Amino acid sequence: MSAYHPLSEAEATELARSIRDVFPTGEDLVCREIGDGNLNLVFHITQPATGRSLIIKQALPYAKVVGESWPLSLDRARIESEALVKQGELAPGLAPRVYKTDHELALTVMEDLSDHVIMRRGLIEGGHYPKFAEHISEFMARTLFFTSDLGMNQQEKKKLVQAYVNPDLCKITEDLIFDHPYYDADTNNIADAIRDAAEAIWRDEALHLEVALLREKFLTHAQALLHGDLHTGSIFVTPESTKVIDPEFAYYGPIGFDIGAVIANLLLNYAAQEHWSADEAARRDRRAELLGMVRDVWTLFERKFRRLWDEHGVDRVARSPGYQDDYMRRLLQDAVGFAGAKTVRRVYGLAHVADIDTIPDAAARERAQRMALAIGTGLIRRNRRAESIEDVIRIAVQASGS
Ligand code: SR1
Ligand code: MG
Numbered sequence: 001m002s003a004y005h006p007l008s009e010a011e012a013t014e015l016a017r018s019i020r021d022v023f024p025t026g027e028d029l030v031c032r033e034i035g036d037g038n039l040n041l042v043f044h045i046t047q048p049a050t051g052r053s054l055i056i057k058q059a060l061p062y063a064k065v066v067g068e069s070w071p072l073s074l075d076r077a078r079i080e081s082e083a084l085v086k087q088g089e090l091a092p093g094l095a096p097r098v099y100k101t102d103h104e105l106a107l108t109v110m111e112d113l114s115d116h117v118i119m120r121r122g123l124i125e126g127g128h129y130p131k132f133a134e135h136i137s138e139f140m141a142r143t144l145f146f147t148s149d150l151g152m153n154q155q156e157k158k159k160l161v162q163a164y165v166n167p168d169l170c171k172i173t174e175d176l177i178f179d180h181p182y183y184d185a186d187t188n189n190i191a192d193a194i195r196d197a198a199e200a201i202w203r204d205e206a207l208h209l210e211v212a213l214l215r216e217k218f219l220t221h222a223q224a225l226l227h228g229d230l231h232t233g234s235i236f237v238t239p240e241s242t243k244v245i246d247p248e249f250a251y252y253g254p255i256g257f258d259i260g261a262v263i264a265n266l267l268l269n270y271a272a273q274e275h276w277s278a279d280e281a282a283r284r285d286r287r288a289e290l291l292g293m294v295r296d297v298w299t300l301f302e303r304k305f306r307r308l309w310d311e312h313g314v315d316r317v318a319r320s321p322g323y324q325d326d327y328m329r330r331l332l333q334d335a336v337g338f339a340g341a342k343t344v345r346r347v348y349g350l351a352h353v354a355d356i357d358t359i360p361d362a363a364a365r366e367r368a369q370r371m372a373l374a375i376g377t378g379l380i381r382r383n384r385r386a387e388s389i390e391d392v393i394r395i396a397v398q399a400s401g402s
Contacts, residue, residue, distance in 0.1 A: 004061075004074060004105055009033060012043040012056050019099050019109055022054045023047055037233070038065035038351060039072065039248070044112065053114065054099060058107040059248070063172075065351065073168045076248045077106035082163070083247035084108065086225065087143050094139040095244050096236075113243050116236035123232060123269045124276055124355055128239060128289070133296030135242035136235070136262055141304035144255045147225035150309055150318050161222050166251040169228065170218075173249065177345045178215035182208055190348040193366045197373050198348050210380045214337045222252035230261040231342070231353075232269070256334025259301060263335060264342035264376075265353070266294050267396055271372040272355035275364040287400060291393050298335065298389040302328055329387075336392060337383030343376030374399035 007015070009031040016022075016029055023029065027049035035042035040060060046053040059077040063070040081101035088095040096111040117127065145151040147160060180187050183202055190198050201207060227234070228249030236243040269276075270290045277283035309324055318324075346353045347369050356372065359365035378395035386392070 006041060006060060007043065007056070007058055007105070007107070009043065013045060015056060015109070016043075016045040016054055019054060021099055022052050023050075025050065035064070037246070039063055044114070046112075053112040054109060055096075055112050056107055056109050058105065074106035076166060076169055077101075077108065078103045079164055079166050079169075079250050080246070080248040081108040083225065083227070083250035084110065084245075086147075087139070087227070087244065087247060090146050091139045091142045091244075094135060094242060113236040113245070116238050116241060116243060119232040119235040119237045120265070120269075120354060122237055124272070124358070126276065126286075127237070129237050129242075129293075131240060132237060132242055133293050133300055136244075137297055137300035137304055139242070139244055140230075140258055140262070140301050141308060143227070144224040144258065145305055145308040145312070147252075148223055148255070150313055152314065154314075160225060161252040164225055164251050166228070166249065169249045170251055170253075173218065173228070174215065176350050177341050178211055178218060181345045181349045182211060187350040188348055189350055189352065191366070191369065193362065194348060194369045194373070197370055201344065201373070201377065204377070207377060207380055210337065210383060211341060214334075214341055214380070214383070217254045217334060218257060218338075221254040223255045224252065226250060226253045226255070226258050227261075228253065228257070230258045232262075232265040233353075254334050254338070256331050256336075257338045259298065259331070259335035260338025260340075261342055262297055263294050263339040263392065264346070266290050266297070267339065267343055267375050267392075268346055268353050268372055269355045270396055270400070271368045271375060272353075272359060274368040274371065275359040275361060276355075284402065287396075287402070291396060294392060294396075295389050298332065298392075302332075305331075332389065333383050333386045336379050336386040339392070340376045340379030340381075340383065343372055343379065347372045347376070371399050
């Protein structure tokens, strides 16, 4: 196939036919474009006769959520496919298999995970994922440690920093997470009912200082190769399995950004329980479960990251007494701050979350939005003073009034 153009379903089918690992026989294939994200085309191709299937993800040269007026580099598809392969190597079983990449067509052919559910949908529908914290902490500890100066040769790391320079996608984050929610930007999408809460945030200069400090870390702190967009829409789950997808925002950044993304999205669902739990008792139980997941994600991550450091640390300086403790304290504080910023932007920034937006009852939706903002701003205010993951739990419990 030739130079870049968005594939038709017929072209996607032809391409799929060449993936002999998945379709060794010539029976008919059925293709559907199922992309419901913000940026890309996603083709789901099945072979009804054998039950085999795969996914083709193709980048568009603009942000689908906005249109052609927002151009985006196709190089993000190369970054995504290389990150998928690297994450699959570093965290076996926790990323989809990649069958083929085509940089010219800006696409990746990968494992179909339709036997899993997107975690955001699973949580909305009340699913239980008892192994999630174990899996996601493993994914983050291994991918972040082994791409950092702690876990790999530092000159080789500089080459990776270069390979993963991702300016267009970083710019989306810089604007939509660290800038636009803090003034009356055109991109914001603010429900009338909570405009007063957004305006209060626009006036809060102490909060703006904390966000500026977090943004500085995002801009300058090339600690490890991040996933870069690790929300619950980028994670497929079953009760037994977890697969992390969509690392198109991958770049070298602060480790706490990925951890904060996971925590923020659990807390957004926590706030959304204003609607999704059937009654007060169910709500109390579900929220306790979600906070247990938040606690476990951090606690297991910390334990695993420290163990990797002790067993695989690459140099002498990193064994300086006190350095590991200081580093882990800073990771926690960064994670708390980034979790806060990621929570706020999902309430009235450009891209919201279905957990809250699909709440049909206006009053419950408004309560959830206000609660998420209270949690998000609480985390941002706390970040540099956070001492333990219990600080996060306390802020969430206080915001829910329970
Ligand atoms: C224009 S893209 C909007 C958001 O979708 C992605 O998942 C990222 O979180 C981005 O900020
Ligand atoms: Mg995505």
